[in-house]
Amino acid sequence: MPEYDLDLVKRMLRGDQDAFERFFEATYPALHRFALARVDFNPDAAAEVAQAAICTAIRKLDTYRGEAALLTWLTTFCRHEIYDYTRHLERRAKVELIEDDPEVRAALESLRSPDAHDLDAALDRGKVASLVQRALDHLSPHYADALEWKYIDGFTVQEIAVRLNVGVKAAESVLTRARRAFRDAFHTLAPEWPNLDPRER
Amino acid sequence: MTFTGGSEEPRMTSEDQIGQLLRLAGRRRMPHPGDMRQAHDAAHAEWQAVVRQRARRQRWRSLLGGALAAAACAGLVAIWIQRAERPVPAVEIAAIQRVSGTVVVTSPDGGSRRVAEAGVRLRAGDRIEVPDDSRVAIAMTDSVSARLDRGSAAVFVTADRLALERGAVYVQADGSSTDLRIETALGAVRHIGTRFEVRLQDAALRVRVREGSIALERGRDRWIGSAGEALTIAEGRSPERRPIAAAGAEWAWVSEIAAPFRLEGSTLRAFLEWVSREQGWPWQVDDPRLRSRLDDIVLHGSIDGLTPEEALDAVLPASGLSYRRDAERLIVAPLTRSGTSR
Numbered sequence: 001m002p003e004y005d006l007d008l009v010k011r012m013l014r015g016d017q018d019a020f021e022r023f024f025e026a027t028y029p030a031l032h033r034f035a036l037a038r039v040d041f042n043p044d045a046a047a048e049v050a051q052a053a054i055c056t057a058i059r060k061l062d063t064y065r066g067e068a069a070l071l072t073w074l075t076t077f078c079r080h081e082i083y084d085y086t087r088h089l090e091r092r093a094k095v096e097l098i099e100d101d102p103e104v105r106a107a108l109e110s111l112r113s114p115d116a117h118d119l120d121a122a123l124d125r126g127k128v129a130s131l132v133q134r135a136l137d138h139l140s141p142h143y144a145d146a147l148e149w150k151y152i153d154g155f156t157v158q159e160i161a162v163r164l165n166v167g168v169k170a171a172e173s174v175l176t177r178a179r180r181a182f183r184d185a186f187h188t189l190a191p192e193w194p195n196l197d198p199r200e201r
Numbered sequence: 202m203t204f205t206g207g208s209e210e211p212r213m214t215s216e217d218q219i220g221q222l223l224r225l226a227g228r229r230r231m232p233h234p235g236d237m238r239q240a241h242d243a244a245h246a247e248w249q250a251v252v253r254q255r256a257r258r259q260r261w262r263s264l265l266g267g268a269l270a271a272a273a274c275a276g277l278v279a280i281w282i283q284r285a286e287r288p289v290p291a292v293e294i295a296a297i298q299r300v301s302g303t304v305v306v307t308s309p310d311g312g313s314r315r316v317a318e319a320g321v322r323l324r325a326g327d328r329i330e331v332p333d334d335s336r337v338a339i340a341m342t343d344s345v346s347a348r349l350d351r352g353s354a355a356v357f358v359t360a361d362r363l364a365l366e367r368g369a370v371y372v373q374a375d376g377s378s379t380d381l382r383i384e385t386a387l388g389a390v391r392h393i394g395t396r397f398e399v400r401l402q403d404a405a406l407r408v409r410v411r412e413g414s415i416a417l418e419r420g421r422d423r424w425i426g427s428a429g430e431a432l433t434i435a436e437g438r439s440p441e442r443r444p445i446a447a448a449g450a451e452w453a454w455v456s457e458i459a460a461p462f463r464l465e466g467s468t469l470r471a472f473l474e475w476v477s478r479e480q481g482w483p484w485q486v487d488d489p490r491l492r493s494r495l496d497d498i499v500l501h502g503s504i505d506g507l508t509p510e511e512a513l514d515a516v517l518p519a520s521g522l523s524y525r526r527d528a529e530r531l532i533v534a535p536l537t538r539s540g541t542s543r
Contacts, residue, residue: 012248012252013251013252013255014252015252015256020244020245020248024240024241024244024245028232028237028240028241028244029229029231029232029237032231032232032236032240033229033230036230043232043233043236046232047232047233047236047239047240048425050232050240051236051239051240051243051244051425052423052424052425054240054243054244055243055244055247055393055416055425056423058244058247058248058251059247059250059251061248061251062251062255084422088439128222128225128226129225129226129227130226131226132222132223132225132226133226133229133230136229137229144229147219147223148223148228148229150220151219151220151223151224152223152224152227152228179216179219182219183219186222
């Protein structure tokens with residue numbers, strides 16, 4: 001994934017409009033969701049913070065080396081903007097999320113490779129929704145899309161294959177890998193959640 | 202909510218559990234389309250600035266590479282050294298487009314001159330003082346211009362830096378323009394393909410964004426202002442934001458000192474776009490026949506000395522057209538026999 005991200009950034013720096021559009025589509029909504037959970041779910045504040053973060057990151061785009069996933073790199077800028085926002089509101093650190101832990105961030109980085117983890121413990125519905133959505137944000141975009149198409153939109157594997165422009169077998173394989181990556185991401189974010197049965201592995 | 206069943210229930214599979222979690226969470230929340238669009242425009246402008254800056258840097262590297270290669274030739278090196286020892290004249294970085302009244306231009310060596318006409322070129326380091334009864338419009342590059350209001354003073358430090366000492370500057374820059382940074386004692390403002398006003402007033406810095414976005418910077422802090430917003434910042438405080446209109450009395454001074462529009466040979470569309478840009482009025486033509494001819498109707502004559510609004514009154518009737526204002530919109534139509542718009 002970082003290789004893909006690095007290639008995308010290099011194309012952007014060369015002035016490739018298509019690369020910019022892909023970059024924006026892949027990162028801004030995720031940054032907005034990232035910010036939203038940290039600014040008391042104030043959508044205006046999240047929009048302001050995410051916009052400031054993405055603009056600052058673009059100015060420093062030539063410093064991206066592909067050592068971390070692009071979204072992870074961008075969230076460091078978002079954290080600075082959130083810090084400024086919360087500092088000005090004099091209520092910094094009111095919202096501390098598990099992703100802010102360096103160990104958790106490192107674990108999320110490793111999710112790009114399909115290692116497995118177990119899940120344990122229970123959380124409330126709102127927090128679960130937020131965790132699920134942020135877990136999806138940490139997956140490759142086509143994994144997250146495939147899972148939403150399958151489980152929220154109810155598409156068949158054949159329909160997903162058409163959307164991904166691959167064969168049915170390849171679509172099944174994408175779904176299997178997507179579930180595994182999701183399970184790992186979700187476990188990293190919510191280690192107290194009950195085990196998701198890892199029998200697929 | 203749990204997913205592991207009791208001893209009598211069949212154990213749910215991982216796929217079932219993941220499906221339940223995803224359905225519980227619902228589709229990922231997307232930002233409001235307006236926020237997306239605004240962020241997209243700001244990010245796009247920022248990206249274009251980065252790409253342009255890199256292109257400039259690469260050109261300089263190429264030039265430097267060429268210069269170094271040439272330096273390998275001893276004869277050329279000698280010539281280069283001789284030239285380098287000569288005094289280098291200050292670089293011309295801007296030109297006065299229009300003056301209302303008289304302004305005073307002071308060069309870095311202390312020499313000053315009164316300027317009352319367009320065409321005077323400004324060099325790096327020149328300071329412009331605008332008396333309380335005057336205004337001035339200045340072209341920085343082909344795509345960036347600045348206008349100084351009454352009672353303003355500013356130093357044109359370089360082609361991309363303007364230090365505002367007092368008063369107000371209005372900047373108009375298109376999306377492909379080079380960077381321009383307005384520096385003040387209370388913070389700096391950088392355009393991101395936009396039109397905006399920076400005003401120092403009552404120990405505060407106010408930035409009104411008419412189109413596009415700006416970045417207001419103070420030390421390591423940075424705030425983005427978007428079209429329809431005013432940011433006011435005072436020493437040691439965060440900016441206050443308030444919504445503003447793109448047209449109206451507060452922008453009147455800007456159109457009063459607008460750089461002249463060359464009417465002769467311009468199309469009707471170009472003229473309407475100029476008026477729209479200066480006045481902040483979106484324009485529309487409802488008549489389909491007229492709409493299809495906007496690029497074919499060529500205008501003649503001169504509107505020098507007229508404000509954009511005065512120019513509308515002078516140009517449209519002479520072209521068999523009329524206009525009316527509907528809220529902040531300018532609606533152009535063919536003239537009827539009674540002299541009103543259809």
